[in-house]
Amino acid sequence: MSRMALVLAYDGTNYRGFQFQPPAYGPTVQGEIERVWQKLFHETVRLIPAGRTDAGVHAAGQVVSLNTEASIPACKLPKALNSLLPRDIRVLRAERAAADFNARRDARWKRYDYFIDNARIPDVFARLYRLHEPAPLAAAEMQRAAVLFQGKRDFRAFAAAGGAARCFIRTLYHCRVVVAGELIQIICVGDGFLYKMVRIIAGTLISVGKGKMTPSAAAAALAAGRREGAGMTALARGLTLTHVEYGLQAPSALFADLAPNEWEKF
């Protein structure tokens, strides 16, 4: 028996989320991979993901761990699995891991990106991967609010009911709004995320962008710790789990344009 890590990309559009559910509820990413594994290696495995993405949420760099007796070289696994997986799920990499490696517990930080198409008419080719918001958004205001969310704090105001967390303290290393033409991208990097947290951050920043809430009111809503004070939960479709870090790369390495002392406070 040995521990294995897989790096995955998937288009979440057609899935009821990452986590296995009985087939009557529709396909799941976990269900597809475990089914293909069974077919290839006649072995039942259970995947542990770094982040349990919800229905409709995408991943460009999800990581899962599993136990296997299969003797296939790790470097041959992606091709073998991809040959049987649906085209909207790809195994990007596979590695033998330490016997105690756990993709969820050992993640040092994760990065999620929320994409907003702020054009009057949405880009048809990106429609599955972006929220379309035709009302003009004030991105500079959104960015002013986003930085106020950064830090180690109680994020219960940004957690949807139904999550399993008992502790609501998380460190949001980075929350930033980047604009490229009519595309608005919200980048969230943290040591952990509560249930639907990034989508609530996105919904709150959209309220700010529309002028319905000031940046300081958004910060106050977070501090007050009541879900009702924050914005709506933005649609799943705009969200992608971009990266999970286990190694030594600091979250700040992604954002070399930030002064180092901006990181020291965390």
Place this chain on the structure above:
Amino acid sequence: MSRMALVLAYDGTNYRGFQFQPPAYGPTVQGEIERVWQKLFHETVRLIPAGRTDAGVHAAGQVVSLNTEASIPACKLPKALNSLLPRDIRVLRAERAAADFNARRDARWKRYDYFIDNARIPDVFARLYRLHEPAPLAAAEMQRAAVLFQGKRDFRAFAAAGGAARCFIRTLYHCRVVVAGELIQIICVGDGFLYKMVRIIAGTLISVGKGKMTPSAAAAALAAGRREGAGMTALARGLTLTHVEYGLQAPSALFADLAPNEWEKF
């Protein structure tokens, strides 16, 4: 009765092509727009497209003309149509046109782009809009062959059976291969295209990229005028009708990096 022009973008994945077919064959882009028009204006219209894209082919700048008695201001048409169209078809612009405007006949040139994902593992988010070719392609060889296809010539070797054309002479103003990382883009600009011509050009260039055909052999196959001498018809999914020009913009305006004399010979 007045003549109207619409500019359209669509994801062709779920359509049996642009041209109307009886619903039993599956949905078409033309069928969807004519159905929505009927619903909005209680009027039966017939669209004439600049290019009849095949099943699975996409458009970022298709143009259609039609006759209508509807009195709605053209500027309000996109929003009205888009509110009822499926999300994979968008009307980008509408304009009243001259009474004799015909989107097909009056097009001065059209641009098609063929996209190839040459990564070992395909990008899941672009999988519907690119051909995945895992074998390494020699893009420089492809580019050497592409320029040999340019000019005013008989393109019957690059025409699939089943087209309506009787004359096979077309001017290919521009045929170029552009590389960005693992994305290979084939740009074709011409005054008209034969049935599946761009996909046969793409298939022939892929043969060249794999080393199965030299650039000069590809040029000789075109000159010989026999379909068997050219490459396969590449999958529809990689092809997008990008732009149709009716005005004064020269094809070369898209490619300012080309010396003017490269255009003078056409």
